[in-house]
Amino acid sequence: MLPEYKESTFEEQDLHCPNCQWKGKGYDAVVIDFFGVVGNKEVHCPNCDETIGIILKDEHESPGESTDDVNIQAD
Helix, strand or coil, X not given: CCCEXXXXXXXXXXXXXXCCCCEEEHHHCEEEECCCCCCEEEEECCCCCCEEEEEECCCCCCCCCCCCXXXXXXX
């Protein structure tokens, strides 16, 4: 199973390629986004192109959809 990373913190993550032993940060890796077709992005080694992880898109609430928001309407 490939390691999973959060989109918001990925660039600062320490990465390692088990295929060629490359080590680096998320910003050094090759990220492949399938233009919104799937909910994740693949992380590839910049040295040997091995898939080394998956970036999970962060869940963001839309404005007004928080469960903490209470709408009170006066009659």
